[in-house]
Amino acid sequence: MLKIYRNLKPYTVSIIMILVFLFLQVMSDLYLPTLMSDIVNNGIMTKNIGYIWKTGEYMLLIAAGGVICAVVAGFLGARVSVGLGRILRNRIFRRVENFSLHEFDRFGSSTLITRTTNDIIQIQTVTIMIINMMIRAPLTCVGGIFQAYHQDRTLTLILAIALPVLILIIYLVTSKVVPIFRQVQRKLDRINLILRENLTGIRVIRAFNKIDHEKARFETANKDLTDTYIHVNRIMAVLMPMMMLIMNLVTVCVLWFGSKRIDTGEMNLGALMAFVQYAMQIMFSLLMFVMMFVMIPRAQAAADRINEVLSTEPEIIDPQLPEPAAAEKGYVEFRNVTFRYHGAEQSAIQNVSFSVKPGETTAIIGGTGSGKSTLINLIPRFYDADEGQVLVDGIDVKAMPQEELRNKIGFVPQKARLFTGTVDENLRYGKEDASEDEIRHAADVAQASEFISQMSDGYDSMLSEGGQNLSGGQKQRLSIARALVRRPEIYVFDDSFSALDFKTDAKLRAALKKDTQKATVIIVAQRVGTVMDADRIIVLDEGSVAGIGTHSELLKSCGVYREIVASQLSEEELA
Numbered sequence: 001m002l003k004i005y006r007n008l009k010p011y012t013v014s015i016i017m018i019l020v021f022l023f024l025q026v027m028s029d030l031y032l033p034t035l036m037s038d039i040v041n042n043g044i045m046t047k048n049i050g051y052i053w054k055t056g057e058y059m060l061l062i063a064a065g066g067v068i069c070a071v072v073a074g075f076l077g078a079r080v081s082v083g084l085g086r087i088l089r090n091r092i093f094r095r096v097e098n099f100s101l102h103e104f105d106r107f108g109s110s111t112l113i114t115r116t117t118n119d120i121i122q123i124q125t126v127t128i129m130i131i132n133m134m135i136r137a138p139l140t141c142v143g144g145i146f147q148a149y150h151q152d153r154t155l156t157l158i159l160a161i162a163l164p165v166l167i168l169i170i171y172l173v174t175s176k177v178v179p180i181f182r183q184v185q186r187k188l189d190r191i192n193l194i195l196r197e198n199l200t201g202i203r204v205i206r207a208f209n210k211i212d213h214e215k216a217r218f219e220t221a222n223k224d225l226t227d228t229y230i231h232v233n234r235i236m237a238v239l240m241p242m243m244m245l246i247m248n249l250v251t252v253c254v255l256w257f258g259s260k261r262i263d264t265g266e267m268n269l270g271a272l273m274a275f276v277q278y279a280m281q282i283m284f285s286l287l288m289f290v291m292m293f294v295m296i297p298r299a300q301a302a303a304d305r306i307n308e309v310l311s312t313e314p315e316i317i318d319p320q321l322p323e324p325a326a327a328e329k330g331y332v333e334f335r336n337v338t339f340r341y342h343g344a345e346q347s348a349i350q351n352v353s354f355s356v357k358p359g360e361t362t363a364i365i366g367g368t369g370s371g372k373s374t375l376i377n378l379i380p381r382f383y384d385a386d387e388g389q390v391l392v393d394g395i396d397v398k399a400m401p402q403e404e405l406r407n408k409i410g411f412v413p414q415k416a417r418l419f420t421g422t423v424d425e426n427l428r429y430g431k432e433d434a435s436e437d438e439i440r441h442a443a444d445v446a447q448a449s450e451f452i453s454q455m456s457d458g459y460d461s462m463l464s465e466g467g468q469n470l471s472g473g474q475k476q477r478l479s480i481a482r483a484l485v486r487r488p489e490i491y492v493f494d495d496s497f498s499a500l501d502f503k504t505d506a507k508l509r510a511a512l513k514k515d516t517q518k519a520t521v522i523i524v525a526q527r528v529g530t531v532m533d534a535d536r537i538i539v540l541d542e543g544s545v546a547g548i549g550t551h552s553e554l555l556k557s558c559g560v561y562r563e564i565v566a567s568q569l570s571e572e573e574l575a
Ligand SMILES: Nc1ncnc2c1ncn2[C@@H]1O[C@H](COP(=O)(O)OP(=O)(O)OP(=O)(O)O)[C@@H](O)[C@H]1O
Pocket: 105, 341, 342, 344, 348, 366, 367, 368, 369, 370, 371, 372, 373, 374, 375
């Protein structure tokens, strides 16, 4: 929690003002019972109406001052806590944006969303409480005890017995609820995960008639969370009545012993009335403490989760001393590269070496899971190689600022990802200042012009979340066009033609060849037809290079390639 509160630095002045206003409010609260005691003793008992009016007006003034202080402190407190929420959300967002894919794999997106939303709201709520209570509760408690003692020393003994009992109860309850609140946060994560999977996979769920199964899965998680909430609330439910019981018992005892003391002339009525009020104020301040102690563990669980994200150092960071930009352009080289995913037993790629020159098309082919995507993910440094080196333009990618590296690359991922916005905005994603001609040309090459012109507003047509109002092939073509707009040195296509029909695939590759003549093109593909005319084909088998060469060379020299070809092409095509 304290670590989280370091983010409050910009609000130091506001917090000091809040503390001052709260201090004044507590002082006014503590002063009122003494004034009331004066009215009783010096006004009512002596029937001095003038004194009653005068002191009454004074009391009103003090009370009004207290209310104004409370309102200003409340207003400032709300601003500070909401501001803290904003700072934390920004920090998490910035940190997550810098995460390498390893960190994404480790956390998972559902929990990152819960941490950025729900957890921060927890912190916000508790912050308002802490700001309000942190000073008010102890000050009222200590001030109240002091004033009560001042009114009557003997009656203070009742408080000396009741307060430790209250504190013990608070301790017992909070030590029980802290771990349960941690569980609540974890269970919320699980609900979010199921919800996310259901929303994104709704088509699959319907197609497989799994609606009932998913309902049951959600219901189980929902019930689990509800049960935990009920459990914790049950414990909490005991707390309030216990507190109230003790408070009422204290009042009864104070009145009982107080009236006896008045009887014997050891105490006056005003002092007793003031004492009762101070006893109440002390108890209520402890109640406030309880509320805080109940909320803090929950916020602590949220704070731990937020701190975990904020303290996770991205594995992939820019070099301290980047190498000067290379004069060469479009060279990619793998030198004995081995890479293993965290937690995986085997390397996803082992000892891979090859080099690629500008003006060449290099294709990577292999069975599913052979490591094709893994291999090309190392070029833009989505992951770092464990052994060996990946060089772009002769410089190790680890020695290059990420922005400079990624500016060189036009990456088309396996799964076309588009963003909410117009077609034009999506195509400009990598180059905002692209001219209209550049946008249209890229769409022409990607064979996307035709379907874009058929859309209701052409290039200004809106795409829904993730481009859901487009077909798979249309999405792929837009995502290819988006990379083409940037005119990078190196194009990387990760199985980006898989959703296209053969005719469009062939037309697109022909147009692409013309358009990217001077660039370096790396294509990952499953279809032999897509890679056949590449200048160089790299055949991957279980993460290792099984062969490198042209189509005809590999047909002669590489068994794995022959098998892939045989499974896809007819005898005549092979001949
Ligand atoms: N994020 C990840 N965490 C752990 N293991 C992974 C991860 N991504 C891929 N793998 C594993 O690494 C291996 C290679 O996967 P990769 O995605 O590179 O294969 P691929 O050749 O591109 O397959 P496909 O053609 O089916 O896309 C697989 O065994 C896969 O299970």
